[in-house]
Amino acid sequence: MTAEYQRHGTVALITLNNPPVNGMGLVTRTALVDGINKALNDDAVTAIVIIGAGKAFSGGADIKEFNSPKALAEPSLHTVILTVESASKPVIAAIHTICMGGGLELSLACHYRVATPTAQIALPEVKLGLLPGAGGTQRLPRAVGLELAVKMIVTGNPIAAEKLSATALFDAIIHHTTEDEWLKHVLAFANKVTALRPLPKIRNMKVDYPDYKAFLQSARLSVKASSEHFPAPLKCIDAIEAAITKEFEEGLQYERDLFMALLETTTSKAMRHAFFGERAASKIAGLSAATPQRHIASVAVIGAGTMGGGIAMNFANAGIAVTIVETSTAALEKGLSIIRKNYENTLKKGKLTQDQCDQRIALISGALEFAAISQADLVIEAVFEELAVKKAVFKSLDAVMKPGAILASNTSTLNLDEIAAAINRPRDVIGMHFFSPANVMQLLEVVRGKKTADDVLATIMALAKKIRKTAVVAGVCDGFIGNRMIEQLIRQAGFLLDEGCLPQQVDKAMEQFGWAMGPFRMSDLAGNDIGWTIRKRRAIKAPDMTYSKTADLLCEMGRFGQKTGAGWYDYKTGDRTAYPAAVVDNLIVKHSANIGIVRRPVDDLEIVERLVFALINEAAQILDEGIAQKASDVDIVYLTGYGFPLFRGGPLFYADTTGLSNVAAAIEKYARGLHGEAWKVAPLLLRLAAQNKTFN
Known part of the structure; x- marks a missing residue:
């Protein structure tokens, strides 16, 4: 975790070595400055090369030091950059x-830069609600030009070095086949520039762009339209403009002031919370990092429906062979046809090459018998959400699957332990709850049963990364983390219909709060019959849990959502737009009268509080029960799987910023109103509020 100093002839080689991405932590920064000073004081050294060990030059700040005194301790990154830029010998x-x-x-502070053609170059600070704070907004426009700098800094997306070869950012793009050859070319370049003077500095360059004001104004309008709740992108443009209008040192100070102001915004804190929460989700209490993993080379999926097909595509995309099992040739062919169509659509959009498309389609095959998948390393059941059906599937799998195969269920609500108890190898059973569409949605809830083996859990968590999913571990309960919480939100949404709202008002209030989609539009997308099935099950297992009857009445009319062209809203063929439905509005108003409720005006604040606080309250109970390991896991589930607004950081981060005592007081108020039986403040929420503590 340092910077290592070597001499290669007259060239000093300083290697950043702080795995995994050579983060610029305090120890590394200190060693780097020491190395540069050592090279400057050695008369035999004529040039200095800074290089990265392993799989990176440097990924930037060391995330382990975020929010700690080490992040700002001297030598700070600013001091390191000044040391490099002011060196009297060329630094490459x-x-x-x-x-x-x-x-x-x-x-950018070095005098010269050489790169491999595929090196990924980026200033991604905007993804944390910040802007580059160590000269990036001042030097990059000078190096690559105004338009490209705005694109890179405002989006934070990486660009391959070879695409920047025509700019002043790189002095050479070096093609090589081995690490030794790479180092040989780098040292040759260093020796070539040893005697050149004066030493070039990006800070001395000017940004030459005719009518920059018009360009930046256009950029601001574009950014404003796409980042309403995110202040950083606009501030990035302000800082970039300073590279044109201010002297360099003045521009640096202006950038620093903007950076410090953004650092204190709730939006940036929320985005940083999400960043760290996503990484923390992979750290599982009681599971050693040294836990062995099972080998996964082939996967089987039971069910070729929308969910099963989407699940299969995840593995094909990662180069893993998949066999889909169905009960009939017609169902199998239909599922495989939809998969092919999905890939062909992606090809038409230019997101896949023909070879990639062909390879992925070739990795997915079909079968009509369980015996055909007996040698698969992992099998995922994605059949109808009915416990008896899933138990029957698992019994069949138990009979044919090879020893050591992992048996996973895609159940979204059912008791995984009951499924595992139905077979002879419960240690091999785990939940893999994908979200629809499974090939698109980022979240994977990994459900750990009472008897799930540690190596099974470790294997699935590692596999989730391979198929590019954000995996969050949940314990066994009805609905796990995400669906258990959303049920409480949906209950409140239904009660609001009884009391005076219409679907479009509720959805609009939640979308203005920042949700990607309101609860009724979301239900139409998922299928209203899914919730209907759950409520029927609840009526038997939890008869005391009350619901509005409007959703049942809707389903009795056959209005299951987008798939039937009618749900809470009306839909037109080929058009996903939700159109208000007079028949639904009339149904809601009539139902209120039938149950003796006098409808009243409901403001948007009440809508948002009742729905979001219902989530928070249930999440507190989930934490107290140990179903979720930590508050940030709950937030990651909702940020990646349910469209909760990123700028608010997730339900529990939002609760922390709102104040837990305020949340508890509001819940107690609603408990005294109509449908108050649905409210009871979670004990953990009360305890934390009384102690003036937070979830995170």
């Missing part, structure tokens, strides 16, 4: 694989 950045954030800002 040798960039490979990854050069992002503070790593790119460091390289």
Whole structure:
């Protein structure tokens, strides 16, 4: 976790070595400054090369030091950059694989930069609600030009070094086949520039762009339209403009002031919370990092419906062979046909090459018998959400699957332990709850049963990364984390219909709060019959749990949502737009009268509070029961699986910023109103509020 110093002839080689991405932590920064000073004081050294060990030049700041005194301790990144830029001998950045954030800002201060063609170059600070704070907004426009700098800084997306070869960012793009050859070319470049003077500095360059004001105004309008709740992108443009209008040092200070202001915004804190929460989700209490993993080379999926097909595509996309099992040739062919169509549509959009498309389709095959998948390493059941059906499938799998195969269920609500108890190998059973559409949605709820083996859990968590899912571990309960919470939100949404709202008002209030989609539009998308099935089950298992009857009445009319062209809203063929439905509005008003409720005006604040606080209250109960390991896991589930607004950080982060005592007081108020039986403040929420503590 340092910067290592070597001499290669007259060239000093300083290697950043802080795995996994050579983060610029305090120890590394200190060693780097010491190395540069050592090279400057050695008369035999004529040039200095900064290079990265392993799989990166540098990914920027060391995330382990975020929000700690080490992040700002001297030598700070600013001090490192000043040391490099003011060096009296040429400093060359040798960039490979990854050069992002503070790593790119460091390289921009070097006198020369060489790179491998595929090195990924980015200033991604905007993804944390920030802007580059160590000169990135001032130097990058000088190096690559105004338009490209705006694109890179405002989006934070990486660009391959070879696409920047025509700019002043790189002095050479070096093609190589081995690490030794790469180093040989780098040292040759260093020796070539040893005697050149004056040393070039990006800070001395000017941004030459005719009518920059018009361009930046257009950029602001575009950014404003797409980032309403995110202040950082507009501030990035303000900082970039300073690179044109201000002297360099003045621009640096202006950038720093903007950075510090953004650092204190709730939006940036929420985005940083999400960033760290996503990484923390993979850390599981009681599971050692050294836990062995099972080998997964082939996967089987039971069911070729929308969910099963989407699940299969995840593995094909990662290069893993998949066999889909169905009960009939017609159902199998229909499922495989939809998969082919999905890939062909992606090909038409230019997101896949023909070879990639062909390879992925070839990795997915079909079968009509369980015996055909007996040698699969992992099988995922994606059949109808009915316990008896799933138990029957697992019994069949138990009879044919090879020893050591992992048996996973895609159940979204059912008791995984009951499924596991139906077979002879409960240690091999785990829940893999994908979200629809499974090939698109980022979240994977990994359900750990009472008897799930540690190596099974470790294997699935590692596999989730391979198929590019954000995996969050949940314990066994009805609905796990996500669906257990959303049920309480949907209950409140139904009660609001009884009391005076219409679906479009509720949806609009939640979408203005920042949700991607309101609860009634979401139900129409998922299928209203799914909730109907759950409520029927609840009526038997939990008869005391009350619901509005409007959703049942809707389903009795056959209005199951988008798939039937009618749900809470009306839909037109080929059009996903939700059109208000007079027949539904009339149904709701009539139902209120039938149950003796006098409808009243309901403001948007009450709508948002009742729905969001219902989520928070249930999440507190889930935490107390140990179903979720930590508050950030709950937030990640909702940010990646349910469209909760990122700028609010997730339900429990939002609760923390609102104040837990305020949340508890509001819940107690609603408990005294109509449908108050649905409210009871969770004990954990009360305890934390009384102690003036937070969830996170």
